[in-house]
Amino acid sequence: xxxxxxxxxxxxxxxxxxxxxxxxxxxxxxxxxxxxxxxxxxxxxxxxxxxxxxxxxxxxxxxxxxxxxxxxxxxxxxxxxxxxxxxxxxxxxxxxxxxxxxxxxxxxxxxxxxxxxxxxxxxxxxxxxxxxxxxxxxxxxxxxxxxxxxxxxxxxxxxxxxxxxxxxxxxxxxxxxxxxxxxxxxxxxxxxxxxxxxxxxxxxxxxxxxxxxxxxxxxxxxxxxxxxxxxxxxxxxxxxxxxxxxxxxxxxxxxxxxxxxxxxxxxxxxxxxxxxxxxxxxxxxxxxxxxxxxxxxxxxxxxxxxxxxxxxxxxxxxxxxxxxxxxxxxxxxxxxxxxxxxxxxxxxxxxxxxxxxxxxxxxxxxxxxxxxxxxxxxxxxxxxxxxxx
Numbered sequence: 001x002x003x004x005x006x007x008x009x010x011x012x013x014x015x016x017x018x019x020x021x022x023x024x025x026x027x028x029x030x031x032x033x034x035x036x037x038x039x040x041x042x043x044x045x046x047x048x049x050x051x052x053x054x055x056x057x058x059x060x061x062x063x064x065x066x067x068x069x070x071x072x073x074x075x076x077x078x079x080x081x082x083x084x085x086x087x088x089x090x091x092x093x094x095x096x097x098x099x100x101x102x103x104x105x106x107x108x109x110x111x112x113x114x115x116x117x118x119x120x121x122x123x124x125x126x127x128x129x130x131x132x133x134x135x136x137x138x139x140x141x142x143x144x145x146x147x148x149x150x151x152x153x154x155x156x157x158x159x160x161x162x163x164x165x166x167x168x169x170x171x172x173x174x175x176x177x178x179x180x181x182x183x184x185x186x187x188x189x190x191x192x193x194x195x196x197x198x199x200x201x202x203x204x205x206x207x208x209x210x211x212x213x214x215x216x217x218x219x220x221x222x223x224x225x226x227x228x229x230x231x232x233x234x235x236x237x238x239x240x241x242x243x244x245x246x247x248x249x250x251x252x253x254x255x256x257x258x259x260x261x262x263x264x265x266x267x268x269x270x271x272x273x274x275x276x277x278x279x280x281x282x283x284x285x286x287x288x289x290x291x292x293x294x295x296x297x298x299x300x301x302x303x304x305x306x307x308x309x310x311x312x313x314x315x316x317x318x319x320x321x322x323x324x325x326x327x328x329x330x331x332x333x334x335x336x337x338x339x340x341x342x343x344x345x346x347x348x349x350x351x352x353x354x355x356x357x358x359x360x361x362x363x364x365x366x367x368x369x370x371x372x373x374x375x376x377x378x379x380x381x382x383x384x385x386x387x388x389x
Contacts, residue, residue: 002295002302006282008328010273010292011335017279020338021272021291030121030150032193034201035341044337049181049190050198053174054341059348061172062100063246066349069095070356071243077386082366085382086215089353090119093211096349101202102160103173110156114203117149122208123374157199161192175199202342208376209268209332210346214353215379217262218363220312221354222384227314228362230254232389235355244355252351257317259350263332265312267296269375271334296331305329362387 010018019039031037035046052058073092077083098111137143160175170176178195182188190198221228234254249256275290286292301309305325306316315321333340340346357363363384370380 002298003282004299004305004326004328006328007294007299007331008326008335009281010294011328011331011338014279015336015338017275017277018273018292019276021274021293023270023272031201031204032197034197036201036205036338037197045183046190046194046198047337047341048184050178050341052181053177054345056344059345060246062096062345063249063348063352065099066096066352067244067356069099070353074357074360074386077361079388080385082383082385083363085218085363085384086211086379089214089218090207090211091115092353093207093214093349094118097203097206097210099173100345101174101199103171103176107160107173107175110153110160113153113156114207117153118203118207120145120149121153122204153203154196154200157196157203158192161195161199165192174202205340206342206345209340210349212266212376212378213259213262213346213350215382216266216377217258217350217354218357218384219365219369219379219382220262220265221258221358222363222365224312227258227312231258231354232358232362235358239355239359241359244352244359246348246352248355249348249351252355254314255351255354256347257314259347259354260317260330261312261314262350264300264306264316264330265310266377267300267332269297269373269377270295271375299329299331302329360389362389 020037024037028037033042033046035043035050038046069092072095073088094115095111098107098114101107102110161179164171164175164179170180175195178190178198181190221231231254234252238248238251244252271294273292273294275286275288275292277288279286279290281292300306303309306329328335333343333346364387366383366385367381369382372378372380
């Protein structure tokens with residue numbers, strides 16, 4: 001689907017007529033009925049209970065974690081050292097989301113396990129989601145690796161939840177908010193299973209997109225010297241040598257445009273919706289149970305709305321040009337009632353991480369990057385030299 005109007009219809013105006021599609025069904029054994037997987041009234045209930053964790057004031061608190069974790073990563077770098085940047089960004093994304101979720105000692109063990117397991121599960125999970133059902137039952141190494149990673153991560157997350165119940169204190173993390181949340185209508189809390197499903201959802205949904213965006217943004221900045229100079233000049237002018245803060249994020253306007261352009265150029269390839277009632281979609285009458293395939297990648301590379309779509313051009317995101325885009329043309333986080341709750345968290349993270357690193361280092365490529373296709377474009381062997389500025 002490359003029509004913004006139809007994308008907007010499916011995700012927003014007619015959203016109640018659609019539930020998550022077949023790919024989501026295949027992921028449900030991993031993510032349960034978390035907010036990314038659920039539908040209808042239950043989805044809205046869970047979404048309302050999760051929203052306080054992503055308010056502006058909460059993200060401002062997470063911003064301190066984002067900056068500190070990035071500085072900690074840079075402490076591992078030696079001047080001129082060659083780093084595999086996609087691995088650094090994966091580890092950093094896990095640390096940031098993990099520390100936002102868990103702040104206790106046992107939570108640190110969960111973060112270590114997430115760092116070990118999350119990308120294994122994502123890699124094999126996407127293959128499972130796109131494969132016939134019998135594939136996941138085959139006694140092959142990929143399935144054994146996947147099952148073991150899910151079992152390890154699930155066990156430690158459940159242990160953290162049990163430990164919190166025994167403690168009962170508000171630790172100021174997302175887990176505390178989930179366990180303390182009450183349904184506005186019934187006053188009921190989430191069950192441990194519902195909390196578990198939401199934690200697993202946040203671990204997976206909150207890590208992959210951001211880690212990929214961070215890896216690609218350093219690749220694109222280095223590949224475009226004019227863009228790099230504008231980014232560095234803005235960072236130097238706004239920060240004036242001090243650490244970046246949450247209040248700096250809206251001031252780093254060009255860097256925000258660079259972040260949006262990365263999300264445009266490197267989005268998910270596809271996701272699905274399933275009709276739950278009769279729908280007229282572009283003049284075609286769809287019956288209940290029809291699977292609809294939506295492609296952010298195709299939408300973001302439609303030359304009708306993004307001229308020369310393979311070119312990396314942050315100036316697409318100036319306010320005047322953004323106002324010309326139709327609704328549905330840019331959907332890096334989905335849309336409507338199922339739009340990713342963590343979209344502002346992710347954008348804040350991207351800007352803070354890039355500003356923190358670029359204030360002190362230039363990342364210089366040492367070889368052409370290779371790519372791997374799953375449901376997104378992964379950089380492989382993104383080797384870059386960390387050159388102090």
